[in-house]
Amino acid sequence: MEATNPDTKHNELEKQKWCIRESLYEFHGFWFTKTYLEATKEVVETFKPLPTDIILASFPKTGTTWLKALLYSITHRSSPQDDAVLTLNHPQELIPSLETNLYVRKQAPLNDDAAKQGRILATHAPHQILQHLLNSCDCKIVYVTRNPKDTLVSLWHFLQKSKDFEDDPWELEAAVDQFCDGVVPFGPYYDHVLGYREVSINMPQKVLFVTYEELKEDTRSHVRRIGEFLGCPFVGENGEEQVEKIVRLCSFEILSNQEVNKSSELPESGFPLPYNSFFRRGEVGDHLSCLGDDMIRKIDHVTKLKFHASGFHYGI
Numbered sequence: 241m242e243a244t245n246p247d248t249k250h251n252e253l254e255k256q257k258w259c260i261r262e263s264l265y266e267f268h269g270f271w272f273t274k275t276y277l278e279a280t281k282e283v284v285e286t287f288k289p290l291p292t293d294i295i296l297a298s299f300p301k302t303g304t305t306w307l308k309a310l311l312y313s314i315t316h317r318s319s320p321q322d323d324a325v326l327t328l329n330h331p332q333e334l335i336p337s338l339e340t341n342l343y344v345r346k347q348a349p350l351n352d353d354a355a356k357q358g359r360i361l362a363t364h365a366p367h368q369i370l371q372h373l374l375n376s377c378d379c380k381i382v383y384v385t386r387n388p389k390d391t392l393v394s395l396w397h398f399l400q401k402s403k404d405f406e407d408d409p410w411e412l413e414a415a416v417d418q419f420c421d422g423v424v425p426f427g428p429y430y431d432h433v434l435g436y437r438e439v440s441i442n443m444p445q446k447v448l449f450v451t452y453e454e455l456k457e458d459t460r461s462h463v464r465r466i467g468e469f470l471g472c473p474f475v476g477e478n479g480e481e482q483v484e485k486i487v488r489l490c491s492f493e494i495l496s497n498q499e500v501n502k503s504s505e506l507p508e509s510g511f512p513l514p515y516n517s518f519f520r521r522g523e524v525g526d527h528l529s530c531l532g533d534d535m536i537r538k539i540d541h542v543t544k545l546k547f548h549a550s551g552f553h554y555g556i
């Protein structure tokens with residue numbers, strides 16, 4: 241992508257100071273860092289999904305890495321040589337992100353015809369922005385979400401790995417306020433979740449909506465559910481065995497202990513944080529370890545207004 245000066249190019253967009261020396265720009269009601277804004281616009285203008293595509297959509301820190309491993313394993317389970325893939329490749333590299341790997345780094349499989357078949361592509365872009373693209377063909381979308389407090393806390397810890405965090409930190413109180421106001425990358429979180437949830441209700445054959453918490457509670461059932469949704473159900477004698485294997489290989493315990501995932505090197509994709517930053521604790525309810533009562537009350541209040549008032553009883 242051509243280097244452009246975002247302040248010149250986007251001076252008509254609303255801008256807010258964020259942290260790690262970044263600003264966020266408002267685009268169609270959502271907030272983006274300058275790199276993601278450019279990449280998302282390019283995705284919107286040029287990406288052509290295929291009916292054979294599987295799109296993994298998520299708000300950041302809601303279970304993307306886990307779903308990348310699961311989707312890859314579910315769709316490649318019949319190839320014995322693929323058994324070692326998760327031990328040798330970081331899930332983030334296995335499933336490219338539309339915004340970063342493909343449009344910022346210009347990697348396959350966008351242009352390579354062979355690689356286009358049955359590709360799995362990830363995106364953090366909201367449905368409200370991608371809808372005309374995603375509705376233009378019969379591609380399948382798996383959306384994962386996570387409760388707002390754990391999502392925020394995971395994001396807050398993740399950013400601390402940035403080299404600029406010390407110079408321009410994101411104090412936890414400010415993080416809570418900005419999260420509640422929606423001014424975080426790809427935020428508002430609530431609109432992001434509700435956008436994909438609504439299509440999953442209206443078009444259940446197109447969008448499968450999964451929560452991190454239900455996946456944690458019963459990974460087996462959800463692996464089966466994802467397989468059915470993608471048109472590759474687990475059947476026959478081997479079915480149960482395959483499900484068990486996938487659940488185990490993609491578990492936090494196994495994945496986070498693979499050498500490639502423990503590495504403190506920067507990913508080949510050019511992402512600025514190390515491989516190991518995608519694995520921290522992988523627990524439900526981790527926000528209790530750092531959010532104070534007032535912070536919890538503040539987020540719960542917004543959750544009630546945004547989720548509960550719209551009939552989605554989730555997140556508290």
Ligand code: PAP
Binds near residue numbers: 304397
């Ligand atoms: P991304 O949006 O930047 O790709 P994402 O993978 O969605 O990040 O979120 C990372 C979170 O998923 C981390 O949560 P934590 O900070 O609360 O610990 C990470 O630990 C967790 N995670 C990664 N892999 C797994 C897994 N296999 N099972 C459960 N949680 C996982």
